[in-house]
Amino acid sequence: MSRKLLFPLVVAAVLTACGGGDGSSPAPDNGNTGGTGGTGGTGGTGGTGGTGGTGGTGGSGSSDSPTLTQGLASVEQANLFPAGSRVAALGRSFDGDGGSWLVPAEVRYQDSTVPMASDLYNAYVSGHSYANSAAAIAALDGSDIVELDADGEVISAFIFADNYFELYVNGVAVAKDPVPFTEFNSNIVRFRVKQPFTVAMHLVDWEENLGTGTENNQGSSFHPGDGGMVALFKDASGNIIGKTDSSWKAQTFYTAPITDTTCLSQSAGLRASNSCATTAPSDIASVYAAHWALPENWAASDFDDSLWPNAYSYSNTTVGVDNKPAYTQFTDLFDNSASDAQFIWSSNLILDNEVLVRATIGSSGTGGSSGDFYLSSPALKSKLILPLSATCEGADNGKMLPLSWDNAPEGTQSFALVMYTFPNPADTDFAGAHFYQIQYDIPAATKALSEGDHGTGVYGINSVNGQQLYSAPCSQGADEHTYILSLYALSAPVGSLGLTASTTDLVALENAIEGKVLGSASLHMTRVRYNPNNDDHVPTSTPSDCATKSAAFEDYAGLVSVSCDSSTMTVNTLVGLPDRSQLDVDKPNVGTHSWIGRVPLPQQPSWSVPLVPQYLASTASNLNIHHPIGIAVDGVPILHYAKENAPDEVAQLGQDYSSRDTVLLGELDQCGAHAGNGEDYHYHYAPLCLMDTQDPSKPLAYMFDGIPLYFGTGGGQLTSGGVNYGGGRYTSLDYRPQKVKTGERPLDECNGYDLHGDGSEYVYYSSKTAPYTIGCYRAEASQATAMQTVAAHWENERLQDFTFGTEVELTDYDTLSLNGATWTYIEVTPSADNTHIPAGNVAMILYRPLVAGETGYQAGKDCYRFRYRLDKNDTTGSNDLVTAHCR
Known part of the structure; x- marks a missing residue:
């Protein structure tokens, strides 16, 4: 068709790529059940009249427990795209009930009724790797535009998906990814439609070992892959009318690899696998996969996705695309700032392989808001772990998270906010819930609450102490708990609910707002609490095998990968930059008072750590100041705190290094790190900013003698006017063993703790004062050769x-x-x-x-x-x- 159109032109562009990147018991859903055979439900109609692909039966909310399969699938189609660097095959897995599941997903790649997306960057088609989006659009002749509404406008969608996407608009399939696996490509999709419209996407993280969610990558034949998708929607004038962020809905339908099925859980619509291992399985035949059938008409505008969780957002660093030209050449469309499109996925970027996402895009022209009603917090990282600052271990006994929201339904007169958990995860009766915040009569104009806000609206009572304020969770056991923050948009004006604040609990509020809820948005957060006043978090032995050692890195799988041989654990840094919240107190580099002029750039070195420590009989001066001394669980190396005074200087026990102590001199940022002379980000202090989400029973790092470093103490302002390490959030924490606190068995000069009091096993604990991490090695270390790759250097300084x-x-x-x-x-x-x-x-x-x-x-x-x-x-x-x- 001609490029001269009778209606305004709105353009949608899509990018696809591959990158790097995450309990409670199953709870009842809305009564709909999922099929066990993986067939039946249609996703939507074809862009030119074809039918939707089959996806399984199921309701519009969360289905019930998953169906499990085990081991490799049988190959049904050897390769959908032979030109790719990896095989994009399809296979079938069989469950114990006689049902079968097409893996990695039942896609419509070979359905001719679904158009191929146009290219932004496609190395397989000569001349189709464009310098920018304008050049890519200029190359189109208009025949790519999918007609949905004759009186609509043409939208351009820009999408970057790892690895494969199918895009539906108002239930119609308008595009599919032309490259299902790798190499990395990016695309444009254009369609004529009236605003607002519903976008639904079928996202697939492809696999090479069919039925197991694994691929040959990062030194392992069975490496769990990862996903991630970012999209931006523009109108004819180039105005952004929609973008991916945590307001989208996202639900997983295929999770693998799983080595222990007890790690799976389900609560309030969230299919959680955060407790599952994300390291490469050793026995691929024993690996499980969890499947849920796709619901009927999941792409339709009237599909009810209210019981689906909100999408989780991930940084471009975590997804691992900063070196992919299909992404980096289009950063005018995408970056990782809070105001722009975000990479999204379901709750586990690593294990969730088939994900459906949905959102409403555009305005109705009647003054209504664009997009779905959403709730977010800058304090949350991508895994949505409740930060320590909001628990009873936090400063001032814990404060309510800072919150923001937008796109409230039309007619909203006030908001109500609640935070609660079910001690019995299978429970759905609010009478059995523990609740920590009840807040109502929040004015309709409100879009944010600051941390610890107590001055907005009216507070009901909490179930912890009956007071009319926030009371931080303080669970007694070391089990994982799910905490739910729900925000309700109400048709009831402020002051009209008829409640008495001093007697308003969760049940009373829920009863009062019944029939007045125009919409709701929720955050589902998890947390494992260990009481620092006992030793439940203290290890009983030093980890000395691959499975136990590598478990420390699982929570940071997008930043690091681990493999082992018979004697060594190899830690591969995938990014070299930390994953932090969006709070100012978590920002890297900020706080440095004496700057050496360097900036942190991505690094991908590998590190060697002994599996079994070879203990030394006594402490000794054996730590080289020049070389890294260990590797943190986020893949960032750790160096000694003192500045090197001579080549290969050895730190001497008992020597005062305060005159060249990087911590005291203010050369580090508020999280105890800085960019060194190789423009590499590294710690000289314990990586205490990990503690907002870190499980204190797990190491913060492994030192190069094979001994783990745990958080003991740390943080605070160590000099007058100096850097406030950790922003004051961790200064009161003390996770040292009780015998250290009482002086019965103090830490030695290395910061080593003798686990059994007989010198047979040691672990390290961090300290507020020097040496902060370790002062020497308690076991043999090959420090100079621990870094297995050559550091990068500028050709010209x-x-x-x-x-x-x-x-x-x-x-x-x-x-x-x-x-x-x-x-x-x-x-x-x-x-x-x-x-x-x-x-x-x-x-x-x-x-x-x-x-x-x-x-x-x-x-x-x-x-x-x-x-x-x-x-x-x-x-x-x-x-x-x-x-x-x-x-």
Whole structure:
């Protein structure tokens, strides 16, 4: 058709790729049941009249318990896309009830009625790897536009999915991914439709070992893959009318690999596998997979997804796309700032392999909001673990999370907010719930609550102490609990519920709002609590086998992978940058008071850790200051706290290093790390910012003698006016063993704890004061050879370009858009004695990776563009010093 259209043109573009990246008992759903045979339910109609693919029977909410299969599936189709670097096969798994399941999913790749998405970047088609989205759109002749509403407008959707997507609009299949597995591609999809419209997507993380959710990757033949999808929707004027974020709905339908089925749980619609191992299984034949049948008409506009969980958002670093040109050439569309499209998936980025997502996009033109009603918190990481700061171990006995929400239904007159848990996870009766916050009569104009807010609306009573305020969860056992935060948009005006605050509990509020709820949004958070006043969290032995040691890294599977041979655990750093919340107190680099001028860039080294420690008879000065001393569970290395004074200097026990203590000198950020001379992010302090979600019974790190480091104490402001490590959140924590606290068995000079009092086994505990991590090794360590890969170095030293001086404080770290590209920036605030930054100015350094075709790019190398800006208010960058470097 001609590009001259009678209606406004709205464009939708889609990107696809592959990257890196997550109990309670099953609870009843809305009464709908899922099939066990994996056939029956239609997803939607074809874009040109074809029928929807079959997906299984089931209701519109959460189905009941999954059907399990075990071992490898039989191959049904050898390869859907022979040009790919990996085999995109289909297979069939059989369950114990005689049913069968097509794996990894029943896709419509060979259905000719579903159009192939147009390309943004496709290395398999000559000339289809475009420099930017404008060039890709200009190459289209209009025949790609799928007609849904004759009186609608053309929308452009931009999508990046790992690995495969099918896109439905109002129940009609409008596009499928032309490359089902790898290499990495990105796409545009355009369709004419009236706003608002429903978007539904079938997302598949492909697998090579069919039926097990694993692939040949990262040194293992059975590596669990990972997913992730980001999408942006634009109208004809180029206005963004929709984007992926945590307001979308997302539900998993195929979870694998599972080595222990007791790790699966289900509560309030969430099919959780956070407790399942994400390391490569050793016996592929014994691996289980969990399947749920796709519900009927899941892509239709009138499908009820209210019982589905909200999507989980993931950073581009976690998904692992920062070195993929199919993504990096289109950062004008996608980046990881809070205001832009986010990578989304279900609750487990690693194990969930088939995911359905849904959202409402666009405005009705009647003043209504765009998108689904959602609730979020900047304090939550992608796994939605309840932060320690909101529990009774938090500062001031715990504070309510900061919250924000948007897209409330039309007619909303007030909000009500509750937080609760069911001690019996199978329970659905609020009479049996424990509740920590009851808040109502929140004005309709409210869109956010600050941390610990007690001044908005009216507070009912909690079930912990009966007070009219938030009471932090403080579970007595070490079991995992699910905590639910629900926000209700009500048609009832403020003051009309007829409640008495001093007697309003969860049941009373739920009864009062019945029939007045216009919509609701929820967060499902998990937490395992250990009481620091007993030793339930203290290990009884030092981990010395692959399964036990590698378990410490499972919660950070998107950042690190682990493999073992008979004597060694190899830890592969996938990113080299931490996964933090969006709180200011968690930002990397921020807080540094004495800056060496470096910025943190992605790194992918590998590290060698002995499986079985070879203990030394006594403490000794045996720790080299130059080399890393251990690897944190997030894949970031740890170095000794002192600055090196001579090549290969050995730290001497008993020596005072305060004059070159990086912690006391303020050279570290608020989380105890900084970028070193290799532009590599590393810790000199215990990685205490992990503690907001860290299970204290698990190590924070493994040192290169094979002994784990646990959190004991840490954090706080160690010098007057200095860095406040951990933002004051962990200063009162003390997870040291009781015998250490009483002095019966103190930590030794290495910060080692003698587990049995006989010298047979040791573990390390962190400390607030030097040596912070360890002062020496209690077992043999090959420190100089622990790093198995050669560190990257600039061809030309970057610091020769420009300097802001060391007399600065780093005050912000985020991303911004400039000239159609996304840049990471660090804000540099000068001290009074700084002579490099004009008085009154705040400076910035901006940087981003270069891609093929850009000036300065060199194939096979990591190349970056840098901008040095003396005044952050110069938003155009007209006076920036701009350089490029490769390594």
